[in-house]
Amino acid sequence: MSVHEAGQSNSYLFRGNLELDPTWPDPAQQLTDAVKAGLRPGKIGSVYADTESTGVIVTDDGESREERLFQVGASLLLDHVGIALTTPSDAWMPHDLRGRAQHAVYTANAPRLSAALRDLSEALNSETDPDDPTHFGKPTETGVENYYDEDGTASDVWTSFEIPRRYSVFRHAPGFGHIGYKRSVKGIVQYAPVRAGHGVLGYLWASDAENGASFEPRDLDDDETYRVSLSWLERLASAYDRGLSPSQALAELAGLDADHKPDVIELDRLRELAGQG
Incomplete structure (x- = not known):
């Protein structure tokens, strides 16, 4: 539930998740009391x-x-x-x-x-x-x-809209690109495969030159694969918050050491590689 402050575009007098007690006889009054208890002046x-x-x-x-x-x-x-x-x-x-x-x-x-x-x-x-x-x-x-x-056949809107939307999450940083590593860069990147139970899930990549790093998934059609792929973005966000450079984040998350260097490739080519399934 949220209560917006008048005249302010992004200011809340109250905002939160409330769990109501089903044994109460009046849920509406219970909700009202809970909001009033946490409501800021305004x-x-x-x-x-x-x-x-x-x-x-x-x-x-x-x-x-x-x-x-x-x-x-x-x-x-x-x-x-x-x-x-x-x-x-x-x-x-x-x-x-x-x-x-x-x-x-x-x-x-x-x-x-x-x-x-x-x-x-x-x-x-x-x-x-x-x-x-x-x-x-x-x-x-x-x-x-x-x-x-x-031609009268039902449209495949899943392939036309949902799959591109899912991929866009991995290629466009939130907050107009000002939060975390950039998720798209030009040119060469370092990369390492991430393996799952049935093969390669996708590829972690990094570019110190452009402060970029992301995860390039191979297949986002399956909901569980999508969920697991998103977890790698969360790990990259954590590495960014800890002050790691993109290459440091790649090395840590991919488990690389001095004897195991990441490969390099053009990012566009890496995405083509991932798209081949």
Whole structure:
């Protein structure tokens, strides 16, 4: 939950995660009391709160319990109150994000989302107002629609948008490039492979000349591989915070010593190498 200070673009009177006691008879009052206890003095500009919930998806193999299946957010600005329901699942769509038909999954799940939207609308006494389309689907008053190509086939938006987005995390530093090592440089870099259970996970690289270092993954299609790859960015961030140069960070994280020097290569060529799988 966050309470923004009026007239300040990035100032909070309160910001934090709250865990409510389910045994309390009035959750709203419990939430109000918790915020008031930690609220700084100042004029309130806007208030935002959200909660995530676990849910069950019907699959071809039965049922799957999904963490963070839904997020419900509430915002207050001046006299305007908004309630938003978001979901990261494609189980409500006739085709999955790769454009593959999933008739049974859609038939089982889509009516459940429609019912949830209808119930929210009735409970809030407000019409459902679909948000703007995202790269992955088009919200409607009753669910989510796929995108379709000119030939009528469902679009593979996963490959078109999600995979490039994942790779961009490893190639563009946060904070407009001012936080941590640069994640893209020109020319030669030192590099070392990072191995996992099934071979090379990716490559650590470093450039002292441009204060750059990052991890170049080989495959980000799998969620677990993506998660593990992100952990190498966290390790590089820790090395930066400890004041290590890019080459020092590379040597430490790759376990290199005086007898094991990193190889060198053009960064563009290294990325081509990683992209070959």
